Amino acid sequence: MSTNGxxxxxxxxxxxxxxxxxxxxxxxxxxxxxxxxxxxIAEDAGACSVMALExxxxxxxxxxxxxxxxxxxxxxxIMKAVTIPVMAKVRIGHFVEAKILEAIGIDYIDESEVxxxxxxxxxxxxxxxxxxxxxxxxDLGEALRRVGEGAAMIRTKGEAGTGDxxxxxxxxxxxxxxxxxxxxxxxxxxxAYAKEIGASLDLLRETKRLGRLPVVNFAAGGVATPADAALxxxxxxxxxxxxxxxxxxxxxxxxxxxxxxxxxxxxxxxAIAEASKxxxxxxxxxxxxxxxxxxELATRGW
Amino acid sequence: MSAVEVRxxxxxxxxxxxxIPGGESxxxxxxxDAYGMRAPLQAFPRSGRPLWxxxxxxxxxxxxxxxxxxxxxxxxxxxxxxxxxxxxxxxFETELAITGIPGDPVHAVFxxxxxxxxxxPGVETLAALADGTPVVVRQENLLASAFHPELTGxxxxxxxxLEMLPVGAVP
Numbered sequence: 001m002s003t004n005g006x007x008x009x010x011x012x013x014x015x016x017x018x019x020x021x022x023x024x025x026x027x028x029x030x031x032x033x034x035x036x037x038x039x040x041i042a043e044d045a046g047a048c049s050v051m052a053l054e055x056x057x058x059x060x061x062x063x064x065x066x067x068x069x070x071x072x073x074x075x076x077x078i079m080k081a082v083t084i085p086v087m088a089k090v091r092i093g094h095f096v097e098a099k100i101l102e103a104i105g106i107d108y109i110d111e112s113e114v115x116x117x118x119x120x121x122x123x124x125x126x127x128x129x130x131x132x133x134x135x136x137x138x139d140l141g142e143a144l145r146r147v148g149e150g151a152a153m154i155r156t157k158g159e160a161g162t163g164d165x166x167x168x169x170x171x172x173x174x175x176x177x178x179x180x181x182x183x184x185x186x187x188x189x190x191x192a193y194a195k196e197i198g199a200s201l202d203l204l205r206e207t208k209r210l211g212r213l214p215v216v217n218f219a220a221g222g223v224a225t226p227a228d229a230a231l232x233x234x235x236x237x238x239x240x241x242x243x244x245x246x247x248x249x250x251x252x253x254x255x256x257x258x259x260x261x262x263x264x265x266x267x268x269x270x271a272i273a274e275a276s277k278x279x280x281x282x283x284x285x286x287x288x289x290x291x292x293x294x295x296e297l298a299t300r301g302w
Numbered sequence: 303m304s305a306v307e308v309r310x311x312x313x314x315x316x317x318x319x320x321x322i323p324g325g326e327s328x329x330x331x332x333x334x335d336a337y338g339m340r341a342p343l344q345a346f347p348r349s350g351r352p353l354w355x356x357x358x359x360x361x362x363x364x365x366x367x368x369x370x371x372x373x374x375x376x377x378x379x380x381x382x383x384x385x386x387x388x389x390x391x392x393x394f395e396t397e398l399a400i401t402g403i404p405g406d407p408v409h410a411v412f413x414x415x416x417x418x419x420x421x422x423p424g425v426e427t428l429a430a431l432a433d434g435t436p437v438v439v440r441q442e443n444l445l446a447s448a449f450h451p452e453l454t455g456x457x458x459x460x461x462x463x464l465e466m467l468p469v470g471a472v473p
Contacts, residue, residue: 107390
């Protein structure tokens with residue numbers, strides 16, 4: 001790639017380096033924060049990364065209107081406040097917002113359906129960036145389309161800002177079920193399946209060989225409790241994003257710590273029970289089923 | 303020879319050698335303290351068993367950090383600067399000649415890697431970048447690397463570590 005550099009034998013911006021950071025986040029929790037104070041609380045709670053944005057999804061949902069990339073000054077303040085990597089969101093297809101985030105040195109870009117899409121047909125061509133991207137998916141085809149465009153990390157879309165985990169579960173189960181199907185297919189069946197799900201044959205073959213997505217796959221969209229987070233880990237997530245679930249709850253610091261513990265010890269019910277005690281009020285939820293078709297965020301992008 | 307994940311102190315007691323892999327050193331230190339792993343980890347190499355830290359693991363093994371957090375384990379006589387090469391955009395890959403690893407140079411991936419600023423007299427540098435920055439160091443049964451051998455599929459560093467196990471530990 002023209003944007004990748006070689007200096008003194010050091011090569012930057014390669015896909016290995018971009019996908020490698022996601023590997024380092026595995027088993028961790030990425031928390032949405034809207035101020036530098038929240039970022040410090042998240043870091044102190046054990047977050048492996050923070051997502052810097054002006055409004056958490058629950059507020060974007062409540063406010064309506066057009067949701068855009070956050071003010072770079074606000075993102076920079078969060079980058080200065082913590083030593084963990086900082087992510088920020090751009091609108092689907094808005095490669096100039098992505099260039100702005102790259103220019104300020106953001107660590108990861110989320111091309112996110114939580115913001116209002118800038119392009120209803122095209123996603124960002126992510127290979128052109130030195131900064132890695134994470135993108136949402138509802139199924140294997142969508143995940144591999146994003147990887148084909150250069151995404152170095154995938155997450156489920158879920159239904160952000162609801163506190164209802166049902167859509168994240170649906171998306172994770174769908175991806176995992178499709179991967180298991182692919183593993184049972186003969187090589188001669190893969191072309192037809194690639195066509196059916198709209199994925200690149202090469203990436204589908206790679207998925208079959210690996211028995212998993214070629215990049216790290218996190219859960220996102222509706223995780224509100226330690227039990228939700230551990231559930232997603234059991235379903236095959238490599239880690240968890242928590243958006244509104246922490247700072248829209250009664251005690252963000254304690255809830256943040258509890259969700260980190262639940263993800264680390266997801267296979268240890270006693271540890272999750274201990275972490276779940278006395279956390280106060282969770283975020284107020286909205287059932288994803290009660291959303292009118294126009295209020296669903298997961299259907300943005302394809 | 304088998305590999306197991308270690309999250310609790312009883313799991314630590316059952317292993318012959320330990321690798322602290324890459325990740326976020328602040329998160330790892332929080333969980334280490336929350337689950338009473340600090341003292342057992344500090345005692346681990348004193349039992350003669352080898353300990354290898356990569357990237358965040360190197361940070362946690364250090365005696366001194368330039369930053370005030372996290373609190374490292376204080377095992378290896380070295381001073382370390384977190385994110386010493388810069389942010390993610392400065393993460394890089396390169397080829398490294400490593401003392402004790404024969405054959406071609408090792409392809410090394412550095413992700414928001416730490417820099418070893420200074421080492422004590424008992425610490426041997428096994429590999430350095432072109433500018434002289436040490437990136438693989440050893441102090442008796444402690445091994446530390448700033449890059450991630452766990453990302454590239456080249457098992458030569460792992461083999462080197464296995465050779466550090468006490469005689470009789472490997473069948």
